Amino acid sequence: MTKDSSNSSKNVDTKAWLPLIIGVSIGFGVLIGSHLRAPNPETNRLMVDKNATKFERLLNYVDKYYVDSVDINELTQEAIDHILKDLDPHTVYVPADEADIMSSRLDDGFEGVGIEFRVMEDTLKVLSVMPGGPSKKIGIRAGDKIITVNGDTIAGKHIDNSFIVKKLRGKKGTTVNIEVKRKKQDELLAFTITRDIVPTPSVEAHYMIDDVTGYIKISKFAVKTYDEFHNALLFLKSEGMENLVIDLRNNGGGFLGQAVKIVDDLLPKDDLIVYTEGKGNEFTEKEFSQRNPDFDGPIAVLVNERSASASEIVTGALQDHDRAVVIGRRTYGKGLVQRQLRLKDNSLLRLTISRYFTPSGRSIQKPYGEGISYGDDISNRYESGELFNKDSIKTDKMPQFKTDKNRIVYGGGGIIPDNFIPLDTTSMGIYYYTLEHTDILRDYAIEYANDHYIDLMENGLDHFIKSFEDEKNIINDLEKFAVMMGINKRKPNHNDVTININLKHRLKILIAQTIWGDKGYHKVANMRDPMVKEAQKVFDEGIAEDDTTSKVES
Template sequence: MTHDSTNSKNVDIKAWLPLIVGVSIGIGVLVGSHLRAPDPSTNRLMVDKNATKFERLLNYVDQYYVDSVDINVLTQEAIDHVLKDLDPHTVYVPADEADIMASRLDDGFEGVGIEFRVIEDTLKVLSVMPGGPSKKIGIRAGDKIIVVNGDTIAGKELDNASIVKKLRGKKGTKVDIEIKRKKKEELIAFTITRDVVPTPSVEAHYMIDEETGYIKISKFATKTYDEFHNALLFLKSEGMENLVIDLRNNGGGFLGQAVKIADDLLPKDDLIVYTEGKGNEFTEKEFSKRNPDFEGPIAILVNERSASASEIVTGALQDHDRAVVIGRRTYGKGLVQRQIRLKDNSLLRLTISRYFTPSGRSIQKPYGEGISYGDDISNRYESGELFNKDSIKTDKMPQFKTDKNRIVYGGGGIIPDNFIPLDTASMGIYYYTLEHTDVLRDFAIEYANDRYIDLMENGLDHFIKDFDKQKNVIQDLEDFAVLMGINKRKPNINDTTININLKHRIKELIAQTIWGDEGYYKVANLKDPMVNEAQKVFDEGLAEDDTTSKSKS
């Protein structure tokens, strides 16, 4: 009986072991090593006690546990288990992923400077990054990399991590590649000297018309303010009187960069943002420190993927009635994270405070038990919110007032002043098939490469005016799609509209292939409904109209 009882206890211990170790690791490693409470009393004693408990427990498991245990795997699972009960933005990043995660907000990296995708076991260059070494030696979008440093990689199962490892490297080191270029029978050899590849966060800035400047910000990285400020000064020198700031799909970044940009646009001593954390260390207020560098009308473009630092800028300018916000409700991330390097080079992104807009709004959307936080955007799609502003349940949101007593809402993203619905009806299933199989991009790349010299010599402005005159583009696309295995499309009563929009999409992709992001946005914005709305707003003297209502009238 004693033997049977012992076996039963062993089984119970084995079943509970991961949870016991998990809690101990989570508390001991994360809390014990890095998150000591500033008050050296009860909390600190508890931290030390649990850190010691974890160390002893882990040693016992390593020395005596009956089965083999991978301590690293168990640690990862334990940490994930502890953090899942915190907010959705507090995350642990393993050491082998930490450098890539941290570099996402850098303004450059050391490598060859291409964007790629693996298609049918072949590495295909989607775009060549301006200012990078691949661009300088003549690598083109559409090239297929077959050999890297003598190793044939085509036809092998490749993942992105292994490709990045082969191509990235320290500045000054070399990598030999052989590429297959369409209409060339032999492979073409290149030696690329790795260099710093700039990844600017201000992707484009130019004058939309004689009075209106446009600045696209894709993230808030270490030099975003400098890039924005330089763009602002340039556009002012070009005669800018109105400014469009495009923050669509900008997931945020460094809070300090957002504060500096708002400081460029708000009057001196205006509150920009305030944060509340545990104790005084992370509780502070940020005010504009000087007079604005630009005093003209501003429109900010946002959508459901504009988050965090994007919402700080947007909320500050909306609360002070400094800008008209155009687009769709923003993501709703009102939590501030600090990146903490652990001893093994892993990374903890820990939420340290909540931020609030000048009117007092917390724009953090709800999270917690029973809330499918990660499905929020798809839920907005299903509810109709992305198509109709009236689908936003503002009756359940706390109300605040701007400087001019306009009502704004907290509790889940920033609601725009002028709503622009998501457009899904103008293209149809044929377009989406071409887009999601990369056939549309492949056609644009081939079109650009076949005319590469002429396009480069004539320039972007000539291309923008001339491309619409080309009559056979859609027919050529359909023939190309058939060769790529896409069935010929069936006639549709909306074919004329679809063809116009399809041709414009091809124009965007060609411009991006040859002239990068600047070319892309110059073409895309010609028919962008949010940009067009911004221009209307300026013409009307910053009127606050709902374009959904306009379209129904």
């Protein structure tokens, strides 16, 4: 190889690697230059400033002199991802075009028209109308097909979700004109919707399960979750509540402060709720209950493998103080606290600033790092049998801690329930599976809700719950509807009686959800829910499973 060819090869190699090298440097500089510093010695601060200046200059050189065209934004995104991948799994960068949506997820509402929809065969179909939203107020119904928006025909055209969101969402007080096709109506129906704040409450349902047992479902910990919870608690107390079920299943967390306030309603004054440890004193603190509880009766907390973060703070505090019986399956295991930091271009950095610990000293965070498939943890639990059998949880290597009453609890990866309830593995057969996963069940529920809309609205949810059991032909009607929608008539099955019972219950849930939203969904679903049944059993018998009284070995 000649000297010239050698130099040429080196130039090609340099050219190939330079964008990545520069990108990592740029990304590092973007993060450093945003002044996101934990308290450090003066020498570290000087080093931060020095490196920020260096990378800013490097970025300018690349932009001005680099031989090829480079997409600086794309390169920066890749560089930032490359840097953050070596940190914990919950420190993430959110680009500017996604930041507002990410931030709004924990708001108590959004500006829009308030419908849930699906685009199917180039037709926009309303799946549900959000309670309290503008579409509900003017009479839009689930099942309506939106044909035109502001005079533009959208039916029969290739449309996607983002296109529809842009068409329908907008600032409060602005209007959008739509025409819809409704079943049994020959003409299109015209509506003018004035956009407004669409409430998205985090307490999805609260009601009395029986004469003495109240139920509160919390779906997330958002800006007003405590207010919603506290109001629900007071209402249920006025209804005669003596026992309380708090449902945190599938609750991925949210604001730490909201979780702390909820626990404060339930623990005696001066009990430790949670403590956090971060870098320096800024993010290291202890949270105690500030006053006597607003409810001091028995509590059951329902959790599963998707209950995380703030859900685990509530659950861990109540379990450590022996204030509640925890029912369900091992929680997710997220014991890291993030702070959301807005960067100059409106992008976000969700930066882990501390670890939290339950009152007994447990860290709930499950392992992460090199060689650990963090994102596959739940599927691994499924394959190992943990979701079906409590004995499959490997506690032998987990650190042990003591509750106030000296019971064993474990740290190092989620909260293990006191009373285990396995994942439902009831086989409904291929026919049910097909109807569920092609949305035929939901479509039929919408059809039924529209056909009986006036009667359902006039008589209310409780009447529907009782009267629906008298529906004798609903399974036959469902089968006819399925054939109409292209699903072959099902073959006889030895388990048809059980399948039909379960099918009817599922339809009942979906119809209630279509008309009454989340409240209808939970009120009907909980009638046959094994975790809810276990909670009622615990309240009735006053006991938990035997292993919750085990003593920590000395």
